Amino acid sequence: MSLPDTDDNDLLFAPEPSAAGLGAALSPWVVLIVDDEPQVHEVTELVMADFEFAGRHLKFLHAYSAADARKVLEGRDDVALILLDVVMESEHAGLDLARDIREQMGNRRSRIVLRTGQPGQAPEEQVIKNYDINDYKEKTELTKRKLNTVFFAALRSYRDILIIEESKAALRRSIEAIQRVYDSRNLRVFASAVLNQVAHLLGYEARGLCANRISAYATSEWDGRLHILAATPEYAGLLDDLADESLPNKVREALERAEREQRSLFEPHYCVGYYRTSAGSISLLYIEFSDAVDREAQELLEIYCSNVAITYESLLLREEVLETQRDMVYVLGEALERHQFQGGAHVRRISELSALIAAARGMCSVEVEHLRLAAALHDVGMVSVPEGILSKPGKLSADEWAAMQTHTQSGYDLLAQSKRRILRLGAQIALEHHERWDGQGYPRGLAGEAISVQGRIVALADVLDTLVSDRVYKARWDFETALEYIESQAGLHFDPGLVPLLMQNVDKVRALYAQYPDSQLSPNA
Incomplete structure (x- = not known):
């Protein structure tokens, strides 16, 4: 391709003032020249050598055919401007490359300016309409002054595209974080x-x-x-x-x-x-x-x-309110346990054991937290049981045992009156935590998955804690003996899917007992 005639005054046109002190610190704008005429590369780079925009100079890359340009573009994503000749290895090589850049490579960032020495082969109106390019110039037009205009316009557009993309990415991250x-x-x-x-x-x-x-x-x-x-x-x-x-x-x-x-x-x-x-x-x-x-x-x-x-x-204020509510549930639960002459930490251990098992089972954090609070209310129905029965050191008579069993229904009746999710969950747990996997529990004789998973979890936690705690009617078991019993009851008393989860987290269970001991319990219970 032949070079356009140039005006000496244009070639000597003064550069735009630079932003002092910023150019050296910022990476240059990358410009790719695609033209089969080496002299076009040389003159373009010479004329634009002192160009600067937003404190950044230019870095030129060179391709002498559409095939060379494809290789360059496939290896990098930082090309801001492509000066693209139309006629190279074929009459439409540049147009084909422009389409591939947008459609095959998916590159919507780079600004494409077509330059042609033979405008009749690629009419401007047709090219602008059919190809996703940003400008169309005849080589005879491209004096230094006009090249400056092209570069400023293209680089401003490229910069704004990057800002929009980064803003969208930031918005996406912010939305994800809000969740x-x-x-x-x-x-x-x-x-x-x-x-x-x-x-x-x-x-x-x-x-x-x-x-x-x-x-x-x-x-x-x-x-x-x-x-x-x-x-x-x-x-x-x-x-x-x-x-x-x-x-x-x-x-x-x-x-x-x-x-x-x-x-x-x-x-x-x-x-x-x-x-x-x-x-x-x-x-x-x-x-x-x-x-x-x-x-x-x-x-x-x-x-x-x-x-x-x-x-x-x-x-933080909301967290303070939630912590107050949580402590209130524990205080009430512990007061009921003292009514039964049990150690006050029983309620907290049941809550934490239940949460531990629920998390191991894969429940979401919200479900785990709800269960942690609701489990503390599992024995709220004990307020209806006479104190003489609760404090009796020996075996209960048939009538006394029947009276003791009513605490499940009493707890349910008390809590089910509320419309609050945690209290209604507490009602379900109060009713079901003495049901057994094999159907031999009370009050309804439910079996297997007919018992809610929360009821099955609290049943396991409650029995474990009762075994390793001193009660008015029994001395505590050592920890290993209690675990052996729990394992033996998988599929009988307990959900066989929950027992292994407990065993896999024995170290966490021991740590829990060290954190919430009763005065009657040793830290290594």
């Missing part, structure tokens, strides 16, 4: 993912972290010290740490100043967002920037800071 935000630890994952994208979406190179000082009103477990909640990768190692023990001095000083002055700070290359909730919790967002941030970016960062603070405080 897991039900406790404070998962909020850390979510907040860090969002923080990692905020500055990028604004067009800044940045790194930073978010720290919180939670008030005692929100949670009694926090000590009022500053905790690091979210961080970009550069600060990720500080997550879960106390800010005053691990932060670099410059970061700590910036946070302390914002908290002392009770306002956000915006310095040339860093900012600290400050937000105080109505409950008195404080959220601080620290971000370092490569460039000074504009007012729009400042406003978005302050919104991020305030929303993370409010969300985190709400989750």
Whole structure:
């Protein structure tokens, strides 16, 4: 192909001013020249040698045929601009390559500019209509000035496509993280993912972290010290740490100043967002920037800071309420156990044993937590049994045994009145936890899978704990003897699928007894 005539003034056209200090730090834009005329490659690279956009220079790749270009493109995904000749090894080699780039390679990012010395063979109107290209130029048009225009337009478009793709990926990660935000630890994952994208979406190179000082009103477990909640990768190692023990001095000083002055700070290359909730919790967002941030970016960062603070405080407050409810269930259950002259930790052990078996069986975390709470209510019906029967040291008479058995139905009747899910599950467990796999249990003589899985799990946990605990009517068994009995009753008293799960987790069971011993139990029971 012949070269176009050029204007000397165009070849000497002054380059665009560069962004000082950024070019050396940023990777260049990759441009692929596809043309069978070597001189086209040489002149294009010479003319555009001093070109710069967004602080980045150019890196040229060269292909002298459509086949060569395919090999180059198959090995990389960072080509921003393709200057593509139409006529090479065939009259439509460039057009065929353009279609393959989009359809076969699935490359929608790279900007394609067709250059032709024979416009009659590929009419512009037809080519623009039928091919997914971004510009069409005759080689006689491409002076330095016009090449600059083509490069600016193409690289801006390519940059914006990358931002859109990365924004979509960030949104997808944020949505996935939202689905897991039900406790404070998962909020850390979510907040860090969002923080990692905020500055990028604004067009800044940045790194930073978010720290919180939670008030005692929100949670009694926090000590009022500053905790690091979210961080970009550069600060990720500080997550879960106390800010005053691990932060670099410059970061700590910036946070302390914002908290002392009770306002956000915006310095040339860093900012600290400050937000105080109505409950008195404080959220601080620290971000370092490569460039000074504009007012729009400042406003978005302050919104991020305030929303993370409010969300985190709400989750911690919710967790505090849940913990209070959980403790209340245990307190009530333990009070009932003392009514039976049993060790108070029996209720907690039944709850934890049941949760352990349920998790081993593959129940989801929500089901496990519901069972943990509902299992604590398994013997609530004992309030209807006379104290003389509960405290009798010897064998019960037939009438006394019949009275004892009524506690299952009494517990059900008491709890089933509620519409709350956990209490209704507790009602089912209260009714079924003395049923047996072989159908010889009470009160209804249910067998096998006619007994709910929760009832079967609590039945196993209840018997194990009763065996290894002292009772008014029996001395405790040693742990190994109790396990041997449990194994012997698989398929008789107990669900044969649950017993192996218990045995596979014996170490966890022993640890549980060490954590929740009765005064009558040794830690190694």
